[in-house]
Amino acid sequence: MSTMEDKFSHLPDISTTQPDRLIKYRVSDDGFAAEVLLPGFSYTDFDRKIGGKLSLWSVAKMMESIRVLALRKLIDSTLFSLGDSTIFLARSMLELSPLLQSDVYLYQNGFSFQQPMLFRFYLSHMGETSFTHVTEWTDFQTKKSLGRFIVKSVYISTVTRRPKQLPTNFVPGGAKYLQSVESKTNLEKLESVYxxxxxxxxxxxxxYSDCDINNHVNQASYLSYCLHSGTAAAVKGQLKHFKQNxxxxxxxxxDIQYLGEVLVGDNVxxxxxxxxxxxxxxxxxxxxNEKIVFTMVMKIHQNIQMSSKI
Structure with a gap:
């Protein structure tokens, strides 16, 4: 049994908790990790243009909701105040299981309220102005791993828009809490892109709809920009190995790196x-304006064929 599972193994099945809630959650006794149980995907999460596969934009928004819910339950809420401080994303990496490429598997195991999905969230690295967290995505019924989302966030002054020291009460239990961070997963800065x-x-x-509460482009919108642009390049014959959506x-x-802000009305x-x-x-x-503000590397499973429905 993994360390994360140990933190919840003495508790009742999460599906039996909070019967009045559609989305269920709980925090480990040490305040180090959280579990979130979501209902299965809905009809609008699948896209017939890509053979009925799961939309990546839906996955990105789902992971964002997990991150916000878990952080607000794990961390002092003052970190999210709308005063002179906020949180910006610096790096993120989304890893997806081959199982998610199968529409048959998803329809049978991830579609509707009767097919919930379990997410285990934990802080994995702490710095002076930043912290990293990991979300492990599991099929609640089969216990099979479906993916992992790693995010590095930076504490920012809303006045200067620059990093600032994390508050001393940020981590429950202070230094003791840091000692319980057994996974040292961190995301370092990527090499410069030319x-x-x-x-x-x-x-x-x-x-306006592309932006978030910090008034800059939302992480899922960046992904949408790249997917639309990649498809445009492929269907116009500008790519060698990609010809369709x-x-x-x-x-x-x-694998994503955020290097600057993009605001409403900007031409990118x-x-x-x-x-x-x-x-x-x-x-x-x-x-x-010739300044790189975002980079992304997308890798493809090499041993999986495209859907025959495309």
Whole structure:
């Protein structure tokens, strides 16, 4: 049994708790981890344009909801105040199981209220101005792993828009709490990206609906920009290994770095190109006025065929 499971093994089945709640959650005794139980996916989470597969935008918004709910229950709520401080994402990595590429599996095990999904969330690294957390996604019925989401967040001053020292009461139990962080998972800064001259460029103007409570582009909107641009490049014949809707391919992982803010009305260029000597790997960079503010690397499962419905 894993360390995370140990923290909840003495508790009743989470599906029996909080009977009045559609979304169930609980925090471990040491305040180090949380469990969240969500109902299965709905009809709108699947996209017929990609063979009835699960939409990545839906996955991104789901992971965002887990992150917000778990952090608010784990961490002092003052960290999320709308005063002079807030949280920005610095890095994130989404890893997806091959099981999620099977529409048959998803319909049988992840669709409707009767097919809940379990998420285990825990803090894995603490710094002076940042912290990293991991969300492990499991099929509640079969106990099979479906994915993992790692996020590095930075504590920011809303006045200067620069990192600031985390408050002393940020971690329950202080130094003792830090000692219980057994997983040292962290996301380091990626190497600088240089956009090649032959990169496909797709211009987009930021809408109000693309932004979040911090008044800049939401993490799921960035992903949407890249997916739309990647599909545009593929169907126009600008890519060698991708010819159709990008989400139709069996996506293995998405590695993201946030380097700056993008605001409402900004005109951005989504640039993308295929990694040299790495078939099935796409590179993305978003720039504003020639400054790169976002990068993403998307990798594909090499041993899985595309849906025959595409």
């Amino acid at each position: 956009i090649p001259s032959n990169a496909f460029k797709h211009p987009i103007q930021v809408r 990008i989400e139709a391919y069996p996506i293995k992982s998405i 260029n989504v640039c993308l190109w295929e990694a040299e000597k790495k078939p099935g790997e796409l590179m993305f960079a978003i720039n504003v």
